[in-house]
Each structure stands twice: as C-alpha cells, then as structure tokens.
Amino acid sequence: MVENLRPVLFLDSGIGGLPYYRHFHTRNPREPVVYVADRASFPYGAKDAPTLVSLIRNLIARCIGRFNPKIVVLACNSASVAALDDLRKQFPAFPFVGTVPALKPAIVQSKSRIVGLLGTERTVATLNSSEWTKRYGPDSTVIGIAAPELVNFVENAAITSDEESCERMVAPFVEGFRRAGADSIVLGCTHFLFLSDAFVQRAAPDIHIYDSISGISGRVESLLESMGRNPGTPGEPILVVTGTDPIESRWKHYAEIFGFPGESLYTMPLKIE
Ligand code: DGL
DSSP states (O other): OOGGGSOEEEEESSSTTHHHHHHHHHHOTTSOEEEEEOGGGOOSTTSOHHHHHHHHHHHHHHHHHHHOOSEEEEOOHHHHHHHHHHHHHHOTTSOEEEOOOOHHHHHHHOSSSEEEEEEOHHHHHHHHTSSGGGTTOTTOEEEEEEOHHHHHHHHHTGGGSOHHHHHHHHHHHHHHHHHTTOSEEEEOSGGGGGGHHHHHHHHTTTOEEEOOHHHHHHHHHHHHHHHOOOOSOOOOOEEEEETOSSOOTHHHHHHHHTTOOGGGEEEEOOOOO
C-alpha cells in the first residue's frame, strides 16, 4: 500500500476512544482511519498489567497484519500506561501515540495545589505508585480515584441516558474531590469524555475539568506532517468490534452517531492469549 494511504488506527476497549477518533477525523477528513473497539477484552482497567500487555500486544499484531496502519493511537489511558513502552519495543517500525491523563496542565494551573484524577483501577494504580504525578509540581497532591462503574455506565448506557442521569452518575465523584479541596479534575479515562458536559455542569464554578483530547489529535497531526498526508480521497472510516459475532445491535447505533457507514462496521474474532 502507498505509504500515505495507510490508515491511522485508533484502539480502545470499547466506545471510549470514539470522541478521540471523531476529534481527529473532523480535523483531518482526508486521512483514512480504522477504529478498533476491543469488546472481547472489555474492561481493560480491571486487568493486571502483564495480562493487559499481552492481550494488547496480540491485538496490535493482528491489526498490523490486517490494516498495516501508519500510526497507532492507543485511545485508552489504561492500555497506554500499561503497554505503551512494551509496544514501542515490540513493533519499532510503527509510531504509537499513547493517551495519558492531562495531569501536567492541571497541576501547573492548580491554585489549591490539589488535583483530582479519575480513571480506571489500572491507570490510578500505575500513576499513584509512580513518580509521574510529582514531575510537574512537587508541592501538589494528586488524589486518584478509580471509577469502573462510570466506565460501565458509559459503555452500556450513557449514550441513551439523559443529562440528569449522567449528572447523577458523576456527582459523587465531583463532590468527593470538592470536599478534598481539589480545584481541578483530570478525566483519566477516555470513556469519561462522554460525560464531559455532566462533569463541567457539576464542577462549575470552582473546579476545572481537564482532558487530553486535543493533545492527542495534535500529536497525530504532527506525526502526519513528517510522514506525509493522504493526497487523495480517503476510503470511508472503518469500525471494527472484536469478538462479537453477530455484532451487538447498539454498535450500529454508535456507528451511525460517529459517522461510520453501515457497511464498514464489522467484527474481528479474537481470543485472549
Ligand atoms: N477507555 C479506557 C481508558 O481510557 C478503559 C476502559 C476500560 O476498559 O476499563 O482507560
């Protein structure tokens, strides 16, 4: 395949990376894109690091064989904190863009010096136990809370839920951070982007919400500048769901909402090895 016709591949455990995909695709409509939702292994956040590394390595190997992407975007914080270093070693010919929580701007701008981090069990455990959070502000405290129930809510219900239900889901987390004195909350799981409005609504006016969506697009765009952009008309974006055959009907709905044509939605049978 001609180098710059190769697609940019987005990967998440489910729908979490779709807002990241859409942000990128809207700004770069000519670039061919494949979105892989690894429903066969959902949820990523509850898995230990070695399990996650091995299943993502296996999935990436299959995706490389099938799509030969020019860039792989891990649109998932849990996958990125656990597997990014390993993937870069395993597949040195492929540039990887990882998603990590936007702690840097939150820490730098925080006045109370207390920052809330909301993520999965995997992400919070990894970042809490590392020096990472201290890097941008030794005088600040990052309070990490894992919210697997929010991941499940987004994956299974958020899109069809009204604003009031979404706010009800996020309220206890926002209030917990507020009581702890945080003036910022970092959405450290891509699924939580679906709840952005609810977070902003509940957090205003004293707490600022941070996410990493524009940073990720920007990183992919700068890689594309150096690699060469697609000069022609792109094919339709492709949506792949692992391990579900026949495809769960709600994926047809997601495909519609996110602008994937019906015929470009299909399943990829996979086993966790
Ligand atoms: N969307 C993922 C993240 O950003 C993980 C959700 C999950 O599968 O637990 O961490």
